[in-house]
Amino acid sequence: MKPILMKPLTNLVLAVSAFQASAALAQMDHSAMLMEASATTVDGRDPHAYSDGYTLTEGPYAQPGPRQLKLADEHAFWSVLADRLEYQKDNDSTVYDAQAWYGTTYDRFVIKAEGDIADGTLEESSTDLLWGHAFSAFFDTQLGVRLDLYNEGKDRQWLAFGVQGLAPYWFEVDVTAYFGNDGRSALSAQAEYELLLTQKLILQPRAELNLYGKDDVENGLGAGLSDLAVGLRLRYEFSRQFAPYIGVEWTDTFGDTADYRRVADQSTSDTQFVAGLRFWF
């Protein structure tokens, strides 16, 4: 496969905004479709029109003092999801891919952590610290930083801006653009799908790709499409929150990334059998 070459920065921004637009369009399509059926829909009613200017704390018969009744819409929730915590047999390495959040329905602090441990050493890790804000029914925008740590190589810091959510037809999508020092840029995209074979046996196809704006020789990453991973995991949900799985993951590298690997006498693609655990709480 020929590497897809992308002009850094501008193209990355374009890609992200195009994605955002298409997500928003998908929503609009739907409401437009429903709309054409009825000529008698009038939009834009003021949701406070019936209040006569009163609020929850002001106006007749309001309880004195600050507002006492607060429901779950003003409550902060949290969650931790270990999507992949797995052993890769041929590499003899352990991979983790987890996400945690704390916050309300529409605004939350998000941590995404991914890494690779071999021989008791953290070989490679990438951690996003993000502020997520709901911008449509199914998508959040995320803004923050990413820290990449390498056991051998050069650590990188990035500004991150991404979109995460549920696309039509139930695809879990996560696309983030990164901007680093020295005009570096990167784009990372992930998509997952869950196919229920039974209520508890679930097949999860998953794809992830990374693009970079320019070569990163220290870390062996080339400009353009650098790598693509496609995985298929079969899990059994003993409970919705706890599921062991087995699977296979195929990865390939492209362009300069592949060249760097060839020079280092490493394989440019590989197929791994994995066994792991997915859980959340």
Place this chain on the structure above:
Amino acid sequence: MKTYIATRRRFVQGLAAGGVLAATPTWLQAAVKGANAPGSSPVLSGQEINLVIAETPVNFTGVTRMATTINGFIPAPTLRLREGDDVTIRVTNRLAVDTSIHWHGILLPYQMDGVPGISFKGIAPGETFVYRFTLRQSGTYWYHSHSAFQEMTGMYGALIIEPRAGERYPAQQDHVIQLSDWTDEDPMRALSKLKVQSDVYNFNQSTFFDFTDDVSKMGLQAALEKRQMWNQMRMSPTDLADLSAATFTFLMNGTAPAGNWNGLFQRGDRVRLRFINAASNSFYDVRIPGLKLTVIQADGQDVEPVTVDEFRFGPGETYDVMVEPQDDAYTIFAQSMERSGYARGTLSVRQGLTAPVPEPDPPEWLTMKDMMGAMGGSMGHDMMKMESMSQTKMDHSQMSGGMAMDHNMHGMQQGSENPLVKPSSTIRHARTEYGASVDQRVDTPSTNLDDPGIGLRNLSQRGLRPQGYRVLTLADLKSIDGVLDDHRPPARELELHLTGNMERYSWSFDGLEFGKSTPVSLRHNERVRIILQNDTMMTHPMHLHGMWSELETDQGELRVRRHTIPVQPAQRISFLTTPLDLGRWAWHCHLLFHMDAGMFREVVVS
């Protein structure tokens, strides 16, 4: 992990002898006049009642949990009071947290309504709050906590007000049948799981093999089409309830299915069954195989008797039915709407008899009608959609005779010039419905009241019930008293939409959760119409405190006086009300998690 599977059955069936563990403390026994039947709560009557809220260990599933109880019972004592009486009810809080009691459906001064933060401060630990009010109505009602999730952990009981003039429909036996749902989980934990994964308790989801089955039955194209809209919109056609038997044990009078609550009668008795849905989050479909159910009261208000085979009701609603049993034993069967389980009990001539217990029906997919309303039926091109359409039409033709006549009379009384004679059919979405809080809006809502709802349509045709089987719908209910007391046409019309985002598990009015909302302001003694349009795919039992909700047809014909109106998916209903009691009142979905997620408004009457 094995334990999870091993306990599943016990979970669903519960323990035969499950329930409150502790013996009634002696300090309470003075207040308890004695139970009327095993598994029933004690009855308290008179004009002075003392209630004590405390934590009590319970065991419904094999695991001991702490429940929040009233006088140590689940359900709480049945209060039998008399219309016209001034009552004094002292509620003492022995919990470590605040509590409250709301008298569901009772008209009273707002300070006595029992909603912390709206009617009063709540009842602090160690404190006794004295409720004092005059009973201005009669019928079957109930009472429950309005604090946090205490209702879900055991704080609910029946409240029966005997009419001064005697019962319109006398009976030889009178049983309260209170349905509820129990979870061993901390309710807040259950809610927080739904915030993470909104289908966490749904084990009836569409699988790959359901798809291949459909392909072999209806062909690839039809199987894809059946799923296309759902998948595109990211909506689940099996999302009938947020919680299920995956966490709930369904209870009848505080008794798990294995415990088989038993009510007695003598042959030849007319038996009055006062059904109360005191569940936190479960709709129930109730039937008694072998018996016709004559519905005589809805939400405490007498209705023209209507004989049916089955009825559905949601949290907050009550139905009184009369039955005339001839055999020795009958099963009272109440399956939950999402079909994951049931509550069950037995009516019999003596203790210990049982009758066959039906299997729950197979869960039915929501139809396009449930997603899009009236249009969903007419644009259908798969079998599912056509079924729902023919159902709607058929029911209509059955009904139209009686209803059309009533309507004409009504129109003559009020004159046709007034544009408010009929509820407006122009759909007005709030501007706040176009945002992250709302995952769908309906532009062609259904307005008919004669749809029994998903899972109860076409039961005979589907071979699930005998021919001629009749399921109660809202269109069958006609109040005898009250509904026409106020002859004025509405002076104005308010429209609000029920909204939500299932994926984010957020629920609201007009896309605004409670914290972002402002009160709905009503004027004392005005006649006002409120239109509720359901822009979601779930049924919401909407409970308005402090005044009646007088349901009307889409032609403006007043039908029935309710305190809790179930609004079906993609349905647009309207009701009239005359607010007579000043103050601030709560108005919310009575699915506890929907209420807590924000489908809650304040109403100011001034």
